Amino acid sequence: MNSTLMNGTLMTKDLMNLRFIVSAVLVLSVLLLPLSGSADYLMHPDAKVFADRMVSGHGFDRAEVESLLKAATKQQSIIDAISRPAEKVKPWKDYRKIFNQEKRIDQGVQFWLENRETLKRASQEYNVAPEVIVAIIGVETFYGRIKGNYRVIDALATLSFDYPKRSAFFTKQLEHFLLLSREQKQAPLSLKGSYAGAMGYGQFIPSSYRSFAVDFDHDGFADIWNNTTDAIGSVANYFARHGWELDAQVISRARVTSDYDDSVLNKLKLEKTIDELSVMGFTSTEPLPGELKAIPVRLEGSRGAEFWLGLNNFYVITRYNHSRLYAMAVHNLSQKILERAGEAAE
Numbered sequence: 001m002n003s004t005l006m007n008g009t010l011m012t013k014d015l016m017n018l019r020f021i022v023s024a025v026l027v028l029s030v031l032l033l034p035l036s037g038s039a040d041y042l043m044h045p046d047a048k049v050f051a052d053r054m055v056s057g058h059g060f061d062r063a064e065v066e067s068l069l070k071a072a073t074k075q076q077s078i079i080d081a082i083s084r085p086a087e088k089v090k091p092w093k094d095y096r097k098i099f100n101q102e103k104r105i106d107q108g109v110q111f112w113l114e115n116r117e118t119l120k121r122a123s124q125e126y127n128v129a130p131e132v133i134v135a136i137i138g139v140e141t142f143y144g145r146i147k148g149n150y151r152v153i154d155a156l157a158t159l160s161f162d163y164p165k166r167s168a169f170f171t172k173q174l175e176h177f178l179l180l181s182r183e184q185k186q187a188p189l190s191l192k193g194s195y196a197g198a199m200g201y202g203q204f205i206p207s208s209y210r211s212f213a214v215d216f217d218h219d220g221f222a223d224i225w226n227n228t229t230d231a232i233g234s235v236a237n238y239f240a241r242h243g244w245e246l247d248a249q250v251i252s253r254a255r256v257t258s259d260y261d262d263s264v265l266n267k268l269k270l271e272k273t274i275d276e277l278s279v280m281g282f283t284s285t286e287p288l289p290g291e292l293k294a295i296p297v298r299l300e301g302s303r304g305a306e307f308w309l310g311l312n313n314f315y316v317i318t319r320y321n322h323s324r325l326y327a328m329a330v331h332n333l334s335q336k337i338l339e340r341a342g343e344a345a346e
């Protein structure tokens with residue numbers, strides 16, 4: 001707008017009215033902003049649909065669902081956090097440093113020794129390597145030290161109703177969350193987790209909890225939040241159900257030809273065999289059965305590109321978190337912990 005028009009005698013009645021209206025709208029929106037920001041989710045149209053589904057689909061009491069949605073609070077920090085996960089932005093050489101510090105290895109050894117009997121029993125019952133169970137818990141929460149301090153209901157409601165991009169996924173998780181609270185006789189408002197609603201030592205999202213969490217000490221509650229026995233059994237069960245093979249190799253270093261086929265790189269699908277991959281330019285540096293399936297992986301290491309062949313167990317780790325960097329970090333940490341804890345933990 002032309003400033004001379006506003007300052008001088010040229011200001012007409014219409015313009016003055018316009019200015020009044022603009023100011024009034026600004027004042028009103030400033031007044032309304034904090035109100036809508038702190039409004040409970042009961043007022044949200046999607047929340048109404050959600051409440052209907054919990055009542056008609058699962059027999060929940062309407063007043064109960066409504067009081068939970070009313071208590072759920074939007075947290076802007078949750079939306080900020082989900083927009084920048086570390087494994088998407090960091091190259092391997094930086095990512096690995098986060099998970100391979102001395103402290104994480106040492107505390108992994110300590111966690112193993114403190115939970116020796118449980119890890120042994122979990123490994124025997126589920127046929128999963130104890131070092132990988134320890135490493136998962138180490139990578140996810142630093143052995144239970146950083147389990148997340150958001151109320152799960154706030155995290156899931158915020159992402160269901162105020163993060164349209166992933167709304168369908170998180171609304172489903174919110175549904176699973178209320179179901180698991182009812183099944184496990186827990187108060188939904190009391191359960192804590194990460195900004196994405198991942199819970200306990202192994203950071204299970206609610207759907208994973210309902211499919212894979214186990215009550216490994218048989219006290220009637222699969223307590224992955226505060227009970228290491230249940231947490232260990234649950235991670236072991238998750239790995240068993242996704243096909244972990246005890247004593248099988250996880251990865252093998254690969255050599256590549258100059259014209260290797262990069263269309264199969266980093267796909268996180270077990271489709272090609274070692275024989276097929278060798279025709280495509282990827283050869284294992286150690287002898288492996290030709291019919292074994294593998295995933296060719298490229299990582300940006302501190303000395304340039306590294307190539308690996310991820311075998312079945314590598315694939316299984318990516319079922320926990322769909323990232324080759326994550327799987328590599330878990331595997332490396334598991335091996336370092338095993339080197340130090342192996343004999344002491346027998």
Ligand SMILES: [Ca+2]
Pocket residue numbers: 215216217218219220221222223227230
């Ligand atoms: Ca239990």
